[in-house]
Amino acid sequence: MKNNKAVKLLSAPYIVWAAAFIIIPLLMVFYYGLTNRDGQFTFANVLAIQQTEHFKSLYLALILALISTVICILLAYPLAMILSSLKGKNEHLVVFIFILPMWMNFLLRTMAWQTLLENDGVINTVLQFLHMPKMHIINTPSAIVFGMVYNFLPFMVLPLYNVLNKIDINVINAARDLGANPFQTFIRITLPLSVPGIISGITMVFVPSLTTFVVSEMLGGSKILLIGNVIEQEFTQNSNWNLGSGLSIVLMLFIIISMIMSAIFDKNGEGNTL
Amino acid sequence: MSKHLIDLQNISKSFGNHLVLDEMNLYIRENEFLTLLGPSGCGKTTTLRIIGGFENPDVGKVIFDGKDITRLAPNKRQLNTVFQKYALFTHMTIAENIAFGLRIKKKSKAYIDDKIKYALKLVNLEEYGSRYPESLSGGQQQRVAIARAIVNEPKVLLLDEPLGALDLKLRQDMQYELIRLKKELGITFVYVTHDQEEALTMSDTIVVMNQGYIQQIGTPEMIYNEPENAFVADFIGDSNIISSTMIQDELVEILGVKFPCVDKGFGENKPVDVVIRPEDVELTTDVEKGRIQGVVSHIIFKGVHYEMEVMANGFEWLVHSTSCFPVGEKVGINVDPFNIQIMNKPESEDEEAVGVEE
Numbered sequence: 043m044k045n046n047k048a049v050k051l052l053s054a055p056y057i058v059w060a061a062a063f064i065i066i067p068l069l070m071v072f073y074y075g076l077t078n079r080d081g082q083f084t085f086a087n088v089l090a091i092q093q094t095e096h097f098k099s100l101y102l103a104l105i106l107a108l109i110s111t112v113i114c115i116l117l118a119y120p121l122a123m124i125l126s127s128l129k130g131k132n133e134h135l136v137v138f139i140f141i142l143p144m145w146m147n148f149l150l151r152t153m154a155w156q157t158l159l160e161n162d163g164v165i166n167t168v169l170q171f172l173h174m175p176k177m178h179i180i181n182t183p184s185a186i187v188f189g190m191v192y193n194f195l196p197f198m199v200l201p202l203y204n205v206l207n208k209i210d211i212n213v214i215n216a217a218r219d220l221g222a223n224p225f226q227t228f229i230r231i232t233l234p235l236s237v238p239g240i241i242s243g244i245t246m247v248f249v250p251s252l253t254t255f256v257v258s259e260m261l262g263g264s265k266i267l268l269i270g271n272v273i274e275q276e277f278t279q280n281s282n283w284n285l286g287s288g289l290s291i292v293l294m295l296f297i298i299i300s301m302i303m304s305a306i307f308d309k310n311g312e313g314n315t316l
Numbered sequence: 317m318s319k320h321l322i323d324l325q326n327i328s329k330s331f332g333n334h335l336v337l338d339e340m341n342l343y344i345r346e347n348e349f350l351t352l353l354g355p356s357g358c359g360k361t362t363t364l365r366i367i368g369g370f371e372n373p374d375v376g377k378v379i380f381d382g383k384d385i386t387r388l389a390p391n392k393r394q395l396n397t398v399f400q401k402y403a404l405f406t407h408m409t410i411a412e413n414i415a416f417g418l419r420i421k422k423k424s425k426a427y428i429d430d431k432i433k434y435a436l437k438l439v440n441l442e443e444y445g446s447r448y449p450e451s452l453s454g455g456q457q458q459r460v461a462i463a464r465a466i467v468n469e470p471k472v473l474l475l476d477e478p479l480g481a482l483d484l485k486l487r488q489d490m491q492y493e494l495i496r497l498k499k500e501l502g503i504t505f506v507y508v509t510h511d512q513e514e515a516l517t518m519s520d521t522i523v524v525m526n527q528g529y530i531q532q533i534g535t536p537e538m539i540y541n542e543p544e545n546a547f548v549a550d551f552i553g554d555s556n557i558i559s560s561t562m563i564q565d566e567l568v569e570i571l572g573v574k575f576p577c578v579d580k581g582f583g584e585n586k587p588v589d590v591v592i593r594p595e596d597v598e599l600t601t602d603v604e605k606g607r608i609q610g611v612v613s614h615i616i617f618k619g620v621h622y623e624m625e626v627m628a629n630g631f632e633w634l635v636h637s638t639s640c641f642p643v644g645e646k647v648g649i650n651v652d653p654f655n656i657q658i659m660n661k662p663e664s665e666d667e668e669a670v671g672v673e674e
Binding site for chain 1: 390396397401417420421468
C-alpha cells in the first residue's frame with residue numbers, strides 16, 4: 043500500500059499540470075461558449091456556426107483536411123511499404139531521414155513553403171528559367187493543402203510503417219503459397235491487416251489539418267479563412283471569447299467523432315506509435 | 317513409392333558470403349514422408365523454401381513432376397506450405413482462412429463450403445469455422461494451418477517445423493495426427509525439423525543435414541542403428557563416440573581394451589570412431605566379468621530408465637539402464653559385438669561436413 047501511495051505521488055505533478063492547463067481551460071471554453079457577454083446561458087455561440095461565413099470556413103476546412111488526408115495516404119502507403127521492406131541497417135537511417143523534418147520548427151517549415159510557392163518564389167523562378175508558364179499557388183487552397191501534406195505526412199507514414207512492419211512475412215508468403223498473385227495478396231491480406239495503421243494515420247493527419255490556422259494564415263494569405271482562422275480572429279482581433287469558444291465546441295465535436303471512429307477501428311491500438 | 321516427384325539437382329545457395337547449401341542433390345518420392353533433419357543453420361529450411369518457391373537457388377534446378385519449376389512463382393506451384401508459426405490470416409475467420417486458396421481459384425460456393433466442412437472435420441475443428449484465429453490455442457491454430465493448405469489438394473505438403481511452438485504433450489499428439497493425415501490424404505509430406513524424435517517417429521525417409529551438406533539419407537532405423545558418421549550418431553539420439561583403433565577385422569581396441577565387433581574392411585591398426593548407444597552399454601556389479609571396469613559418477617531417474625554416467629578408463633560413458641547403480645559403485649562394462657558401430661575418422665574438420673550420397 044505504501045508503495046502504491048508513492049507511485050500515486052509521482053503522478054501528482056502531471057495531475058496538477060493537466061488540471062491547470064488542460065481541464066480548467068477546457069471548462070473555460072465550455073463556460074464562455076455557452077454564455078453571452080453578460081454571463082447568461084445561451085446556445086447562440088454554438089449555433090453561430092450556421093452563419094454563412096462560419097459555415098463556409100468549416101466546410102472549407104473539412105474539405106481541405108479531407109484532401110490532405112487522402113493525399114497523405116496515397117503518398118505514405120507506398121513509402122511505408124518500401125520502408126518496411128528495407129530490412130537491415132539502412133532501414134533505421136531511411137526512417138530517420140523521413141522523421142528529420144519533424145525536428146525543425148513548424149513555423150520555419152511553413153515559412154519555407156511560403157518562399158517556395160510565392161509568385162516570385164523558387165518554384166516559379168525555376169519554371170521561368172525553363173520557359174514554362176508561372177503558376178499562381180500562394181494564397182490559394184492548393185498552397186494550404188501543400189503545407190498540410192508537408193507538415194503532417196510523417197504522422198501518416200509512421201503508423202503505417204509501424205503496422206506494415208509488424209505483418210509476419212510468412213503471412214504474405216502463405217497467401218502467395220495458396221495461389222494469390224502479388225496484387226491479390228495486397229488487396230486481401232496486406233491492406234486489411236494495415237487498417238489500424240491507416241485509421242491511426244487518418245486521425246493524426248485529419249485532426250491537425252482541420253484545426254490548423256497557422257498553415258492557412260501563412261500560405262493562404264488572409265483571403266482564405268478556415269474555421270481555425272475564424273476562431274483565432276474571434277479571440278485575438280474581435281475579443282469575442284464567447285463566440286470563439288462556441289465555435290471551438292463545434293470543432294471539438296468533429297474531432298471527437300473522428301477519435302471515436304479511430305477507436306472503433308483500431309481496437310488493439312496497433313497503429314499507435316506516439 | 318518409386319516415382320521421383322521432386323528432384324533437387326545440384327542446388328547451391330548463399331546469403332551474402334555464407335554458403336547455406338552446397339551442390340545439394342536430393343530426390344523425393346511420390347507419397348513419401350520425408351524429413352529434413354538438422355541443427356539450426358544446416359540449410360533444411362532453405363531447402364524447403366526453395367521447393368516452395370520463396371527462395372531462388374543460385375545454381376541448380378528444381379524438377380517437379382518432370383517439369384523445371386526453379387523460377388516459377390510460389391502461387392503457380394502445385395504444393396502448399398504449413399509455416400512455422402502458423403501464419404494464419406488474423407483478420408479472417410477459420411472458415412475464411414481455409415477458403416482462401418479456393419476463393420483465389422474461383423471455385424463455386426458449394427464446392428468451397430463442402431471443402432471447408434471436410435477440412436474442419438479432418439483436423440477435428442468442426443465447431444470452430446466462425447471463430448477467429450486469436451481465440452484458438454496453438455495446437456488448434458496449427459491444425460487450421462494444415463487444413464488451409466490441404467483443401468487445395470496439393471501434391472506435396474511442405475511443413476516447416478510445424479510443431480516447434482507447441483508444448484511436449486501436444487507435440488506428441490500432433491505427431492500421431494500428422495501420420496493419420498498423411499495416410500488419409502495419400503500425398504507427399506516434406507517435413508523440416510531439428511527434433512530427432514519427431515523425425516524418427518513420423519518419417520519414411522530421413523535426410524540428416526549439417527552445414528549445407530547432406531550427411532545421410534535413410535529410413536529411421538538405418539539412421540539410428542547405422543549412422544554413417546559421428547555427426548549423425550551424435551545428432552540422432554544420445555551416444556558414446558569414442559576415438560579407437562581397429563586392430564583387425566572384427567576386433568577393435570576401445571580405451572586400451574580389445575572388444576570383438578562385427579565390422580570388417582577397415583584395415584589393420586587403423587584409427588576409427590566407435591559409436592555405442594547408451595542403451596547398449598551393459599553394466600554388471602560383478603566387476604571382474606566386465607571388459608572395462610568403472611565407477612558410477614552420476615545417476616538421474618528418467619521415468620522409463622535411469623541415465624547414468626560411468627567413469628571408466630578416462631572416458632565418461634553414458635548409460636541407459638532399467639536397473640539402478642548408485643553413485644560410487646564399481647561396475648563392469650560390456651558391449652555386445654553387434655552394438656559396436658565403427659566409423660572412419662574424418663581426416664580434417666572440413667570433412668565432417670562432406671556430403672554423403674545415398
